[in-house]
Amino acid sequence: xxxxxxxxxxxxIIGGGFxxxxxxxxxxxxxxxxxxxxxxxxxxxxxxxxxxxxxGLEPDSIAYxxxxxxxxxxxxxxxxxxxxxxxxxxxxxxxxxxxxxxxYLVVATGSKTNYFGNSEIEKHSMAxxxxxQSLNLRSLILENFEDALLTSDLNERNALMNFxxxxxxxxGVELAGALAExxxxxxxxxxxxxxxxxxxxxIVQSGDCILKGMSAQASQKAEDFLEKLGVNIWKNVRVTxxxxxxxxxxxxxxxxxxxxxxxxxxxGATIKGIEAQELVANSNRxxxxxxxQIKGFEHIFAIGDIACMVNEEHPHGxxxxxxxxxxxxxxxxxxxxxxxxxxxxxxxxxxxxxxMATIGRNKAVVDLKKxxxxxxxxxxxxxxxxxxxLIGFRNRMVVFVNWVYNYVRFDREARLIxxxxxxxxxxxx
Amino acid sequence: xxxxxxxxxxxxIIGGGFxxxxxxxxxxxxxxxxxxxxxxxxxxxxxxxxxxxxxGLEPDSIAYxxxxxxxxxxxxxxxxxxxxxxxxxxxxxxxxxxxxxxxYLVVATGSKTNYFGNSEIEKHSMAxxxxxQSLNLRSLILENFEDALLTSDLNERNALMNFxxxxxxxxGVELAGALAExxxxxxxxxxxxxxxxxxxxxIVQSGDCILKGMSAQASQKAEDFLEKLGVNIWKNVRVTxxxxxxxxxxxxxxxxxxxxxxxxxxxGATIKGIEAQELVANSNRxxxxxxxQIKGFEHIFAIGDIACMVNEEHPHGxxxxxxxxxxxxxxxxxxxxxxxxxxxxxxxxxxxxxxMATIGRNKAVVDLKKxxxxxxxxxxxxxxxxxxxLIGFRNRMVVFVNWVYNYVRFDREARLIxxxxxxxxxxxx
Numbered sequence: 001x002x003x004x005x006x007x008x009x010x011x012x013i014i015g016g017g018f019x020x021x022x023x024x025x026x027x028x029x030x031x032x033x034x035x036x037x038x039x040x041x042x043x044x045x046x047x048x049x050x051x052x053x054x055x056g057l058e059p060d061s062i063a064y065x066x067x068x069x070x071x072x073x074x075x076x077x078x079x080x081x082x083x084x085x086x087x088x089x090x091x092x093x094x095x096x097x098x099x100x101x102x103x104y105l106v107v108a109t110g111s112k113t114n115y116f117g118n119s120e121i122e123k124h125s126m127a128x129x130x131x132x133q134s135l136n137l138r139s140l141i142l143e144n145f146e147d148a149l150l151t152s153d154l155n156e157r158n159a160l161m162n163f164x165x166x167x168x169x170x171x172g173v174e175l176a177g178a179l180a181e182x183x184x185x186x187x188x189x190x191x192x193x194x195x196x197x198x199x200x201x202x203i204v205q206s207g208d209c210i211l212k213g214m215s216a217q218a219s220q221k222a223e224d225f226l227e228k229l230g231v232n233i234w235k236n237v238r239v240t241x242x243x244x245x246x247x248x249x250x251x252x253x254x255x256x257x258x259x260x261x262x263x264x265x266x267x268g269a270t271i272k273g274i275e276a277q278e279l280v281a282n283s284n285r286x287x288x289x290x291x292x293q294i295k296g297f298e299h300i301f302a303i304g305d306i307a308c309m310v311n312e313e314h315p316h317g318x319x320x321x322x323x324x325x326x327x328x329x330x331x332x333x334x335x336x337x338x339x340x341x342x343x344x345x346x347x348x349x350x351x352x353x354x355x356m357a358t359i360g361r362n363k364a365v366v367d368l369k370k371x372x373x374x375x376x377x378x379x380x381x382x383x384x385x386x387x388x389x390l391i392g393f394r395n396r397m398v399v400f401v402n403w404v405y406n407y408v409r410f411d412r413e414a415r416l417i418x419x420x421x422x423x424x425x426x427x428x429x
Numbered sequence: 430x431x432x433x434x435x436x437x438x439x440x441x442i443i444g445g446g447f448x449x450x451x452x453x454x455x456x457x458x459x460x461x462x463x464x465x466x467x468x469x470x471x472x473x474x475x476x477x478x479x480x481x482x483x484x485g486l487e488p489d490s491i492a493y494x495x496x497x498x499x500x501x502x503x504x505x506x507x508x509x510x511x512x513x514x515x516x517x518x519x520x521x522x523x524x525x526x527x528x529x530x531x532x533y534l535v536v537a538t539g540s541k542t543n544y545f546g547n548s549e550i551e552k553h554s555m556a557x558x559x560x561x562q563s564l565n566l567r568s569l570i571l572e573n574f575e576d577a578l579l580t581s582d583l584n585e586r587n588a589l590m591n592f593x594x595x596x597x598x599x600x601g602v603e604l605a606g607a608l609a610e611x612x613x614x615x616x617x618x619x620x621x622x623x624x625x626x627x628x629x630x631x632i633v634q635s636g637d638c639i640l641k642g643m644s645a646q647a648s649q650k651a652e653d654f655l656e657k658l659g660v661n662i663w664k665n666v667r668v669t670x671x672x673x674x675x676x677x678x679x680x681x682x683x684x685x686x687x688x689x690x691x692x693x694x695x696x697g698a699t700i701k702g703i704e705a706q707e708l709v710a711n712s713n714r715x716x717x718x719x720x721x722q723i724k725g726f727e728h729i730f731a732i733g734d735i736a737c738m739v740n741e742e743h744p745h746g747x748x749x750x751x752x753x754x755x756x757x758x759x760x761x762x763x764x765x766x767x768x769x770x771x772x773x774x775x776x777x778x779x780x781x782x783x784x785m786a787t788i789g790r791n792k793a794v795v796d797l798k799k800x801x802x803x804x805x806x807x808x809x810x811x812x813x814x815x816x817x818x819l820i821g822f823r824n825r826m827v828v829f830v831n832w833v834y835n836y837v838r839f840d841r842e843a844r845l846i847x848x849x850x851x852x853x854x855x856x857x858x
Contacts, residue, residue, distance in 0.1 A: 002578060002579055002580075002581065002622075003622075040845075040846065041571060041575065041844075041845065041846050042845045042846070042847075058487040058489040058490075059487065059845060060843040060845060063845050063847070064842070065842065065844050065845060067618075067620075068618075068844075071621075072618075077622065079575075079578070080572075080575040080846075097579050098579070131847055132847060132848065135847070142470060143509075146470070146508075146509045149431060149508070150430070150431055150526050150527070152431065189497075189500045190494070190497065190500060191496070192500075193431075193506065392842065393834070394830070394831070394834040394838075394842050395842070397830050397834065398827055398831065401823070401826050401827055401830055402823070402827065405823040405826065409823075411497075411823075413489065413494065413497065413823050413824070415470075415494050415497075416469075416470065416492050417469065417470050417471070417509075418471075418488050418560055418564070419561065419848060
């Protein structure tokens with residue numbers, strides 16, 4: 001792979017998400033060679049993907065070139081690569097651009113959408129885990145409205161204007177809120193010749209509450225906010241199939257919709273070479289100890305969404321969110337330096353900094369350890385925290401300008417179909 | 430096409446570029462039904478496409494939703510459609526979403542890249558006339574550098590880092606300048622393990638000067654600027670073929686390059702139904718009179734790049750630029766209202782407001798009627814004019830923030846491969 005061998009040990013990191021980047025930063029300017037591989041040349045700030053889908057932000061606002069994050073660090077190598085297999089016997093990774101030996105390996109491949117084995121849902125539904133997926137969803141939403149103008153069949157038109165979001169977690173809730181605001185503020189102006197009041201937004205939640213990782217108070221308030229925005233919430237309903245037209249459920253309920261967004265679950269993005277016994281059965285997460293080590297290895301680690309690390313509060317593994325990923329990355333960085341200095345490792349202790357979700361303008365819910373609050377102030381806190389955690393001053397500025405504009409003007413201007421999704425065949429580019 | 434017949438006459442405009450939008454704005458709030466069709470749902474500010482290609486700006490900064498431009502105007506209808514044929518006998522347009530009768534028709538389809546019949550160049554080269562094309566070029570440039578890291582074949586590596594721009598017009602000059610600045614400011618930091626000094630940027634110009642539409646003074650100064658930036662300019666050389674690896678010319682000169690950008694010419698984007706005798710032979714432009722009427726018709730017009738209108742100064746047609754397009758659109762709007770009021774038409778008079786091009790930071794050339802200047806002040810004027818002509822306050826703000834950032838930090842952060850071009854098959858999205 002054209003990477004020189006140095007006198008320092010080589011740490012190979014697979015994945016440039018929150019965990020991988022946090023780790024790489026810790027190892028910068030240390031006596032260690034770092035090779036970071038990712039299938040994209042950018043880091044994605046996933047919490048704001050729904051704003052890309054809904055035309056509030058462009059990709060460059062929430063993506064950041066990985067090379068730039070680490071450009072001032074010597075001994076740092078980035079490779080745009082798909083890792084195909086890990087050879088734990090020969091300490092080697094096999095990729096589409098060649099093989100590479102490692103001294104230490106860190107699997108930080110994150111998670112991907114979990115369709116629970118339903119290939120028809122996988123084929124027909126939209127996901128929102130990556131920037132291209134989010135742009136596809138944006139295109140589809142806009143294309144559906146253009147198509148709704150063309151049909152005189154009322155059922156078809158309604159199906160084109162119906163949105164079914166499966167899953168009432170933060171992704172589903174935030175997307176539903178954004179769609180509801182678009183329905184209210186933008187559609188009537190953009191499509192005066194369409195009765196956009198008929199557009200419906202549904203959240204289908206298999207459990208008995210939305211935002212189930214948060215407090216009962218936050219969950220209830222989020223539900224109130226969504227209902228005020230006109231979102232229909234269906235609890236204790238499970239979507240069982242979707243053929244591109246009709247979504248069936250485990251109840252009598254069915255939905256006619258051209259757009260089903262699957263936000264019902266994620267699973268670890270595993271790599272060949274990690275044995276089945278090292279994985280948690282349902283979630284495909286790699287079992288790790290308190291030092292992030294994969295069972296049976298001292299020099300192979302997993303961090304972030306892909307890693308299943310348990311503690312007393314989380315017997316089924318820490319939540320698959322940014323905070324544990326960042327903290328594990330930083331902790332592992334420190335531990336790797338301890339290994340090199342032949343010092344004993346320190347166990348990981350998760351510091352829960354709270355969680356939050358936004359529903360719409362002036363509407364958010366925040367759970368801190370000792371304080372739970374909702375509404376306008378929560379919304380400001382949500383915005384501040386998300387701006388703060390974005391990488392890069394320019395990204396913060398551009399997001400800030402967009403948010404202020406969108407707030408003042410009740411608008412989202414990036415409603416552009418740059419890469420046609422549904423009508424790909426129709427439009428020449 | 431589901432568009433109601435009103436008591437007002439119907440004007441169908443094909444194309445939402447500078448000409449079509451200027452015309453539609455003039456007809457807003459008048460007693461006329463306007464149907465604007467475009468194959469994209471956005472208007473493109475083409476003069477800044479090269480900044481999208483080079484990672485300085487994102488598409489939403491230079492694109493604007495057409496529905497939003499005209500959202501407050503009654504009697505205005507937008508349709509996302511490919512117009513396939515004009516039936517001048519039945520006064521009807523045929524599109525991929527159905528047919529539509531018109532009372533007045535305006536062809537404002539603009540121009541497309543002219544390969545002068547060379548299908549091999551068309552197949553292997555990159556163009557920069559649309560946002561998707563510009564994003565493809567951005568991806569290709571970045572992918573080439575990633576690939577350059579992987580090869581140990583020096584010739585291959587050089588070819589991956591060589592850029593050949595065919596055509597020394599504003600597009601070619603501005604792109605060359607931007608690439609030269611990236612080579613100097615960004616590549617050495619992003620690719621420390623690559624000798625990026627070997628990257629070469631070439632402009633190949635068939636005539637004996639660059640920017641030939643501008644003054645000799647501007648042309649000479651632009652050449653000086655480019656040479657200072659390390660761009661190689663080859664004059665009186667014509668690229669005769671390109672097979673994806675080697676570009677041959679009408680001289681002994683050949684270029685080994687993985688990236689050939691074809692900016693050597695444009696031609697009218699004609700539609701079936703406009704007869705050959707109505708077109709200028711080489712450029713495919715539609716011949717119109719001083720009222721923008723197509724030969725033989727009183728109610729069918731052409732404006733902008735597609736229209737060939739001559740005057741004393743321009744015996745071969747007005748330049749294919751934004752200014753004539755906007756002025757023709759506005760003038761035709763006034764004339765259509767005159768027709769409805771049964772007043773005589775006024776002939777079009779082109780007001781040349783001058784032309785300008787930017788080469789890089791603090792380097793631009795401006796030709797006004799009575800004043801020609803170059804350098805730092807010209808650069809400020811260039812920026813001011815381009816910000817001013819961008820549609821939308823948010824676009825101006827976002828572009829401004831990006832430009833200030835890029836200027837202060839010598840940077841361009843949108844170097845993201847969101848839609849892989851070359852390695853499409855390699856990377857799963």
